[in-house]
Amino acid sequence: MPVPTHVFDPPFNILRSSHVVLDVVDLKASRDFYENAVGLHVEDADSETVYLRAVEEHQHHSLVLRKAATAACHRLGFRVASENDLDKAAAWFAANGIVYSFVERPFQGRTMHVTDPFGFQIELYATMEKRPHLLRRFDLYKGCHPQRLDHFNVFAAEVQDTVDFYARLGFRLTEYGEEDGDNGRIAAAWMHRKGNVHDFAITNGRGPRLHHFAYWVPTAMNILHLCDVMASSGYLKNLERGPGRHGISNAFFLYVRDPDGHRLELYTSDYQTMDTDHEPLRWSLKDPRRQTLWGAPAPRSWFEQGSQFNGQAVREPAFVADVTIAD
Known part of the structure; x- marks a missing residue:
């Protein structure tokens, strides 16, 4: 099958993979695993959701754990370059018959939810709250x-x-x-x-x-x-x-x-x-x-x-x- 041609001027600019949102049955057990064994850092948490990040990251979170009845992957998050890219993404998805919606998400700016034609549930955003990175906080390193x-x-x-x-x-x-x-x-x-x-x-x-x-x-x-x-x-x-x-x-x-x-x-x-x-x-x-x-x-x-x-x-x-x- 053919190798795809690289596109250097895409319809909107995705910068990188950003975060994953997971549904988990036992929120405390999942938090303990990722925080204390793996070594991610908890930024915010309540009885329903835990937000974690790694030491090099300025962004508020790269892993979101949501308490749920059934374990699943909720969303894969990608960051786009600007708010304008979100509008370009909306126009492109609409033109290609792909349903999308704008949603509110804690600690993120305007966020788009879209399910691609193959069933992968994607989250696009341009801005997220920043935190000081912990790269030189060796006293906090775990896992x-x-x-x-x-x-x-x-x-x-x-x-x-x-x-x-x-x-x-x-x-x-x-x-x-x-x-x-x-x-x-x-x-x-x-x-x-x-x-x-x-x-x-x-x-x-x-x-x-x-x-x-x-x-x-x-x-x-x-x-x-x-x-x-x-x-x-x-x-x-x-x-x-x-x-x-x-x-x-x-x-x-x-x-x-x-x-x-x-x-x-x-x-x-x-x-x-x-x-x-x-x-x-x-x-x-x-x-x-x-x-x-x-x-x-x-x-x-x-x-x-x-x-x-x-x-x-x-x-x-x-x-x-x-x-x-x-x-």
Whole structure:
């Protein structure tokens, strides 16, 4: 299937992935996990919602936990460059028959909610309350010292169409996995807005579902330290995969599950991709190094489980790729 053409003048300017909003059943348990084990910092909290951020972030929050009857992914948040970009987004969605609405959200300026044609529930905003970053407040560091939210990875039932849609919005392809042969189909794509490997990764599978969201940490030692922290604080079974290294993105990684089963990746060691002539890196689906350059094999849960989006029916993938899995 075709690699999308990069669009350098998109209809509106998305800057980067910004925050994720998760529905959780036990708010206290989720707060304890993210605050005390992982090491995110609570900015505001009440009996229904907790707002957290990482040490490098000036923005008020990059993770929102909402108390709910059922665990789910509520929204994926992206920041746009200006208020004018929100108006441009509204015009573009209207012209393309995509329903959107403007909503009020605490600590954020004017915020748009939109569900894309594939069922991914997106939140766009231009301004958010600022906080002094905590980068030099080493006395407050906990867990793996997460620095900033980096990306989202989703299961998409229609990979090619989803990739093409986000390419129209200016997301640029950095790496992709493709079947071999003249008519090989793209089974996974890594796309960015901010100049590293990805803000949004799109993977073939039952979707729409969130596979994981990820925070960047300073070094591989921070990830190893988190393994020690989780193993000694009651979260040993929450360690799902890793540590290890992906060939794709060059990421040194660890995947963990929160008390509701939402998947979080902690990672480091990717690279810059901001040059306009950066060529996407193709990986054959027969090359197991794309998934695991080294490390223990991924469990079945990593391939099959994900967080559903509120109210969105999950569809079977349009095709089943013939993939070589690292063992």
